[in-house]
Amino acid sequence: MKNSVNRMIACIFVAVCLVASPAIASAENADQAYRKARDNYHALQNSSRKQMYREQWERVYSQFESVHERFPKSKRGADALYMCGKTTAGLYTISRIKLDAERAVALFEQMAGTYPDSSLADDALLQAGELLENALDNKQRAYIIYDRLVKNFPSGDMVNKARARLTAIAGYAPPPEMTAVEKVARKADRSSVSPSATPADAAGGGSLTAVRYWSNPGYTRIVLDVSNEARFSTHYLVPDPKEGNHPRIYIDIENTGLDERLREPTIVDDGLLRQIRTGLPQSDKVRVVLDLDSIGDYKVFPLNDPWRIVIDIAGDKVPELKNREAEITALPDSAGDAIARVLKDTPKGQQPLHIPKVAASTSLRRIVVDAGHGGKDPGAVGPNGILEKDVTLKLARALSAELTRQIGCEVILTRNGDVYLPLEERTAIANKVGADLFVSLHANANHNRKAYGTETYYLNFSKNDKAAAVAARENGTSLKQVSDLELILFDLMANAKINESSRLATEIQEGLVQGLSKKYKDIRDLGVRQGPFYVLLGATMPSVLVETAFISHPREEKRLTNSAFQKSAAESIARAIKNYAVNNKLIAAN
Numbered sequence: 293m294k295n296s297v298n299r300m301i302a303c304i305f306v307a308v309c310l311v312a313s314p315a316i317a318s319a320e321n322a323d324q325a326y327r328k329a330r331d332n333y334h335a336l337q338n339s340s341r342k343q344m345y346r347e348q349w350e351r352v353y354s355q356f357e358s359v360h361e362r363f364p365k366s367k368r369g370a371d372a373l374y375m376c377g378k379t380t381a382g383l384y385t386i387s388r389i390k391l392d393a394e395r396a397v398a399l400f401e402q403m404a405g406t407y408p409d410s411s412l413a414d415d416a417l418l419q420a421g422e423l424l425e426n427a428l429d430n431k432q433r434a435y436i437i438y439d440r441l442v443k444n445f446p447s448g449d450m451v452n453k454a455r456a457r458l459t460a461i462a463g464y465a466p467p468p469e470m471t472a473v474e475k476v477a478r479k480a481d482r483s484s485v486s487p488s489a490t491p492a493d494a495a496g497g498g499s500l501t502a503v504r505y506w507s508n509p510g511y512t513r514i515v516l517d518v519s520n521e522a523r524f525s526t527h528y529l530v531p532d533p534k535e536g537n538h539p540r541i542y543i544d545i546e547n548t549g550l551d552e553r554l555r556e557p558t559i560v561d562d563g564l565l566r567q568i569r570t571g572l573p574q575s576d577k578v579r580v581v582l583d584l585d586s587i588g589d590y591k592v593f594p595l596n597d598p599w600r601i602v603i604d605i606a607g608d609k610v611p612e613l614k615n616r617e618a619e620i621t622a623l624p625d626s627a628g629d630a631i632a633r634v635l636k637d638t639p640k641g642q643q644p645l646h647i648p649k650v651a652a653s654t655s656l657r658r659i660v661v662d663a664g665h666g667g668k669d670p671g672a673v674g675p676n677g678i679l680e681k682d683v684t685l686k687l688a689r690a691l692s693a694e695l696t697r698q699i700g701c702e703v704i705l706t707r708n709g710d711v712y713l714p715l716e717e718r719t720a721i722a723n724k725v726g727a728d729l730f731v732s733l734h735a736n737a738n739h740n741r742k743a744y745g746t747e748t749y750y751l752n753f754s755k756n757d758k759a760a761a762v763a764a765r766e767n768g769t770s771l772k773q774v775s776d777l778e779l780i781l782f783d784l785m786a787n788a789k790i791n792e793s794s795r796l797a798t799e800i801q802e803g804l805v806q807g808l809s810k811k812y813k814d815i816r817d818l819g820v821r822q823g824p825f826y827v828l829l830g831a832t833m834p835s836v837l838v839e840t841a842f843i844s845h846p847r848e849e850k851r852l853t854n855s856a857f858q859k860s861a862a863e864s865i866a867r868a869i870k871n872y873a874v875n876n877k878l879i880a881a882n
Contacts, residue, residue, distance in 0.1 A: 322363040326372055329355035333379060347696060349383040350689075350708060357709075370407035374416050377403060380709075381423060390506075391706070391713075391721060393427040396420075398711050401437070404444075414448030417441040421457060431464040439465075498522055499549040500570065500578045506720040509563030509607055513720040513830065516580060516601040522548050524601060526592045538566065541582040541590060543601065548578045564607045591830065595716060602716050604723070604830045656878035658702045659695055659869070660722040662732040663688035667712025672737035674849035680735045681710065683852045687733045687840060690862035698866045699879065701728075719831040728878070729796065729869065730835035732828070735843040735852055744845040745816030746808070748801040749837040750793035751829065752822035792834035792876070794820070799872040800838060800865055807864025812851065838865065 333352050335342070342348045356379060359372035377399035384392035400420035404413040417437055424434035434457070441454040458465075498520030505514045522545050529540040550572055558568040566583040573579050588606040595602060663684040665671030671680025685707070692703040704725055706718045722730040736747070797820045805817040818839075828835045840861055841848040851857040873879045 322359065322366045322368040325355075325359045325362065326368040329359055329372065329375065333375060337382075343382075343386055346383065346387065346702075346704070347693075349379060349386075350692075353379045353383075353708070354689075367410070370403065370410040371412065373399065373403040373406065374410070374412045376709075377416060377419065381419060384423075384427060389704070389721075389725070390428060393423050395707070395709050395711055397423050397428070399709065404440075408444065411448075414441050414445035414450040414454075417445070418450040418454055421454065425457065425461065431461045432466060435461050435464045436466065498547060499551050500545065500554060500580070501551050503554060503558055503568055503570070503580070505558075505560060505565070505568070506717065506724050507560055507562040507565055508724050510726070511607065511723045511832070512560070512562065512565045512605045513716065513723065514565075514568065514582065514603040514605070515714075515716055516543070516545070516603070518545060518548060518599055518601065520548070521594075521596075521599045522546055524594075528590075539584045539587050541584065541587075541603070541605070543580045543592065543603070544573070545578045545580070545601070547576050549576070550578050564605060593829065595829075600716070602830065606832070656699065656701055656728050656873045658704065658725060658727045659699075659729045659731065660704045660706060660725065660727040661688045661691050661695070662706040662718045662722075662730065664732055664734040666707050666710055669712055672735060672843050674843040674852075675741065675846050676849060678843060678849050678853055680737070680843055683735050683843065684733045685710070686855075686858050687852075687861060690858045691731070691733065691865055694859075694862040694866035695869065698863075698870050699873065716830070719829065719835070722835070723830065723832050727833050730828070730831050730833055731800075731865070731869070732825075732835070732837045734837060734839050735841060736839035737844040738842060739844075741844055741846065744814070744842045744848050745818040746801070746804055746841060747818035747821055747839045748797040748804070749821050749823050749825060749828075749839070750790070750797040751825060751831070751835065752790055752794075789832075789834045793828075793836055795876070796834045796869070796872050797836045799875075800836060800868045803868025803871065804838070804840070804861065804864045807867065808857075808860055811860055812857070814847070 329352065332355060336348055336352055337343075353376055356372040356375040360369050360376065363369040363372075377396050380392055380399055381396040384390075384396060397420045400416040400423075403410070403416045404420075407413055418441060421434045421437040421441070424430045424437060438454040438457045438461075441448070442451055442458065445451060498518060500516060501519050502517040503514065504517070505512060507513075524543055524545045527542050527544070529537070529542070531537055531539045550570055554570050557570075560567055564585055564587075566585055569581040569583065571579050571581070582603065582605070584605070586607055590603065590605045592601065592603050594600065663681070665679075665681035665684060667681070669681065671684070673679055688705055689708070692705055695701060695703045704721070704727070706721050707713055718732065719730060736743075736745075801817070801820050805815055809815045823837075825837050828837060841852055843849050843852055870879070
């Protein structure tokens, strides 16, 4: 009997160990993976040379991201997500690209929201607030974040710092929420006032709700968000040196009111655009004035869903980011030698983040790769629930690595995480950084699940209903709005580099089909097409949109999620871009 009891106890002990061991092993694996990522992060922090390379930051980011994705419910999962934000914030201190700061803010907010019980949640909110306040100059949103920290983490070790910041930027506190009684009173007040006294109401509820911009001394894009579609007119005032007047552009928007928050001027002072002013020359008309330091050319066009007006301004001088070689040459000898030493120590296959070393005969220096969709915009959804935004991000990362390896140029991703970017912001990034090529990656979709294949687009009039349908899906618009957009393209064609874009699209389409056909069956060549795509509008460099495969087709959906297929596609596209560069004498043949 005693032996039976012992055997039973032994069996129970073994069973408990078998059940517990996966959890123990999982915890050990999480700790081990996190420590490895953390060690690489510290190695990056201790090397000023490594910090010069975006690839180094992205490698560390990917390691922390992997820990978070594999162990989302563990303490290390929370720690890793926090470090994703910290790594991205560190990248911003080197790149000074505001998109990097915005990504870091989104990651910190995600971490605090997902892991409110983590001891790092209040640290994450404090860093998000500091980035908003200092890097992005969005003090109102920073105030909201600090206030959230104080209210949600009153016992946290960051609460005193947050309170200090709330005091410092108290003037940016949002107005308090109205009570139900106040809302009724406000409504009664409005109903008793004549329509002419309330500009927004006079415009049928339409108003200018936001002014956004992306800028540098050689290029600036301004976007005016208007709640309703409205007629507008554009005017240019020539400079008058005798009167001390600078050049100005102003846009009058009919039947539109002005949001109270926009009455104060927006100071830019980027060397091209001095400030943005708004006013009401009439009760039902908004005027937006752009005070300029200089101007080379400008284009104005509307976009739909949501309706907004886009103004692209080109300066009369070359963007600074295009002249890194000249900048190095112009530096004092000691500074030039120091930078030369950094360039000499470039790790194999990587290029500096800020000052890439490029041969004198090379004019292909910087490529922007755009992962389609993201954040609240999932893109197309496959039959098994795969999201286009996830597939395109992995493709973009793979293409970035291949372009660096095969060509050695600098590669900038419009997004390196699951964040939402308006379509107009994507080409604005490419224009702002002085990119030489812009490649937007997508996964196609069709109501017919049997449709499959690869096709590449460049900006032009849609020549058939199929191309128009693809443009409508990627733009998030209707077919009628695509037709209306074609009228706008007349004014944009001169600077859109259509011929170069056509050659680039042809090279990529042929290279992608040939490269994938060597490893996969049933690769259908759907050819090169033309279409009015919002994401390509206003690009000042050759630009294309690649529909890699149909996520709506079960076989191609499965391929799109396969890392080997992603790598093959990236290799093929990079090789095609290299061929394009060689054929157009952008880089040497060898």
